[in-house]
Amino acid sequence: MEGIGPDSAVVRFRPEQVHSIPIKDGNGDIFGVSFPTKAQDEGQITSWSQQPTRTSDVAYVPVPTDQLPNPNEPAPTIAPDWSFRPEPAPWGADVQRLGHAPIYIDAHGNPTSFAVAVDLGPHGGRTVVRVDGANFGRVLEGNPHFRRALAENPGMPVVSMSCKTAPEGSTAAESTAQYLQSEAGVDRDFHAWTGLVNPVTGENGMSWLVVEQKDGSAPYRSFPYPRGPAGE
Numbered sequence: 001m002e003g004i005g006p007d008s009a010v011v012r013f014r015p016e017q018v019h020s021i022p023i024k025d026g027n028g029d030i031f032g033v034s035f036p037t038k039a040q041d042e043g044q045i046t047s048w049s050q051q052p053t054r055t056s057d058v059a060y061v062p063v064p065t066d067q068l069p070n071p072n073e074p075a076p077t078i079a080p081d082w083s084f085r086p087e088p089a090p091w092g093a094d095v096q097r098l099g100h101a102p103i104y105i106d107a108h109g110n111p112t113s114f115a116v117a118v119d120l121g122p123h124g125g126r127t128v129v130r131v132d133g134a135n136f137g138r139v140l141e142g143n144p145h146f147r148r149a150l151a152e153n154p155g156m157p158v159v160s161m162s163c164k165t166a167p168e169g170s171t172a173a174e175s176t177a178q179y180l181q182s183e184a185g186v187d188r189d190f191h192a193w194t195g196l197v198n199p200v201t202g203e204n205g206m207s208w209l210v211v212e213q214k215d216g217s218a219p220y221r222s223f224p225y226p227r228g229p230a231g232e
Contacts, residue, residue: 015142032104109162137179
């Protein structure tokens with residue numbers, strides 16, 4: 001697979017060269033994968049995922065751009081006003097019906113690409129590479145944490161936590177979903193966000209997925225797995 005490095009040169013690599021960590025709950029159960037590329041990423045996603053009450057399994061919190069919490073500052077002990085206005089998540093019914101967590105994938109993104117850190121060996125070191133949606137799908141296909149999360153959470157949809165990968169006219173989330181569903185054999189629905197996304201951890205045992213909402217429309221797009229007429 002290939003992507004674009006910091007000097008705009010094409011970088012070719014194998015899935016096992018991509019740095020990733022499992023997304024785990026407080027019991028150690030794996031329900032996703034994170035691709036950290038910044039210093040704070042690993043601690044932020046780990047704190048968010050291991051809270052006893054992870055509200056994002058059934059809801060999200062839409063807020064205007066100017067009210068998004070700062071991801072580099074701890075959430076206040078008393079939940080701010082936005083935490084009391086959650087909206088039902090499109091995957092919430094699956095969580096309640098099947099009793100598993102959705103499959104979260106966490107990576108920095110934009111409308112055309114995702115960022116992953118690739119180990120290029122002693123001469124290149126760990127380098128941040130931008131990959132398009134199809135190549136990100138290949139990264140996921142070969143990732144052991146993602147595969148384990150799929151196996152341990154049967155039937156659950158995939159929820160991207162990446163920013164701005166699904167606004168109208170974008171290609172990142174849509175081409176990832178298409179690759180997973182048509183090439184990698186991942187028979188799951190795929191959900192992604194149109195604007196900024198912030199996994200927020202409070203000091204009261206709760207965490208939220210706070211997302212940017214610029215107008216009255218839903219801040220996400222869904223890419224259902226193509227099923228037959230009988231839902232098979």
